[in-house]
Amino acid sequence: MEDKYNNEDFKSGIVALIGPPNAGKSTFLNSIIGEKIAIVSPKPQTTRNQITGIFTKENFQIVFIDTPGIHQHKGKLNNFLLKSAFAGLDASDVVVLMLDGHLYVKKEYLIKKEVSFIVERLSKIDKPILVVINKIDKIKNKNLLLPLTEEVLKFLPGKDIFYVSALTGDGCIEVIKKIVELLPYGPMLYPEDQISTAPLRFLAAELIREKLFLYLQKELPYSVAVNIDDWQEDEDLVRILATIYVSRESHKPIVIGNKGRMLKKVGTEARQELEDMLSKKVFLDLWVKVKPKWTENTGFLMSLGLGQDNF
Ligand SMILES: Nc1nc2c(ncn2[C@@H]2O[C@H](COP(=O)(O)OP(=O)(O)OP(=O)(O)O)[C@@H](O)[C@H]2O)c(=O)[nH]1
Numbered sequence: 001m002e003d004k005y006n007n008e009d010f011k012s013g014i015v016a017l018i019g020p021p022n023a024g025k026s027t028f029l030n031s032i033i034g035e036k037i038a039i040v041s042p043k044p045q046t047t048r049n050q051i052t053g054i055f056t057k058e059n060f061q062i063v064f065i066d067t068p069g070i071h072q073h074k075g076k077l078n079n080f081l082l083k084s085a086f087a088g089l090d091a092s093d094v095v096v097l098m099l100d101g102h103l104y105v106k107k108e109y110l111i112k113k114e115v116s117f118i119v120e121r122l123s124k125i126d127k128p129i130l131v132v133i134n135k136i137d138k139i140k141n142k143n144l145l146l147p148l149t150e151e152v153l154k155f156l157p158g159k160d161i162f163y164v165s166a167l168t169g170d171g172c173i174e175v176i177k178k179i180v181e182l183l184p185y186g187p188m189l190y191p192e193d194q195i196s197t198a199p200l201r202f203l204a205a206e207l208i209r210e211k212l213f214l215y216l217q218k219e220l221p222y223s224v225a226v227n228i229d230d231w232q233e234d235e236d237l238v239r240i241l242a243t244i245y246v247s248r249e250s251h252k253p254i255v256i257g258n259k260g261r262m263l264k265k266v267g268t269e270a271r272q273e274l275e276d277m278l279s280k281k282v283f284l285d286l287w288v289k290v291k292p293k294w295t296e297n298t299g300f301l302m303s304l305g306l307g308q309d310n311f
């Protein structure tokens, strides 16, 4: 029997989505896949792990790796995040460097600050790089994109530049077309109906963390981690037991909130999304525990799957 996907009609490969924190990498991934695979928040450093999103069409399969935003902050957690981000690069056939265009409007000096460190690393690999300038829906005067583009090209001479809105989907098809052009011929890497490699338990923990990121203020989001301790599933109900870890005793009452309100809000919203995702009723039991200085605890970070390569 002829293998439909193992000839010169089909292309496949891995595409790393990299860029500074908050550029919209996870939003872009979700928009392409059409499902929420990666959590999103207005706060930087939302993504902590490599997350795959698989986009399959008649004649191609793109395996995107969403990665943590690249920055130069210190500390063990940040080292793990950086390791994940750069490991995505090594595994990829094509690199998409995503930038928040709106952030740089009339502030082109920020480009050097955010991009030069990434470009230094990119110079060590020999792979096609597409520069995607995101959030153009927020830039009403498109002429403002010119100085910004000129500045970006100083660091990435000769690279293809795309302008998109991951939020509205504007311009995203052009990026996909270019990626497909660059991909090698090859067979499907995953079954055609698979959209991610992330296990459901991971997605559940991430959804809880997303709500914490949305509602907690200041440094608190960076103090929380979520672990799924137990998952019991029957025909129409999933019972999930999860622990929210905080790094300091003083953070615990804030996460629980006055009369338990914060925990209730986080739990209710996460549960509703989980019910949609699993098409089942969900019983979500959330606990808050203090794990002093967990962001500096290598063993604990590894137990959360941080720094792990998916490729
Ligand atoms: N207006 C607008 N907002 C966007 C767009 N893309 C992303 N955002 C917003 O930007 C914020 C950051 O988006 P994320 O997708 O979490 O960014 P990220 O690059 O994955 O961030 P990290 O995981 O922290 O590295 C969120 O509030 C998004 O809603 C866009 O095209 N337009």
Ligand SMILES: [Mg+2]
Pocket: 025, 026, 027, 038, 039, 040, 046, 047, 066, 067, 068, 069
């Ligand atoms: Mg992200």
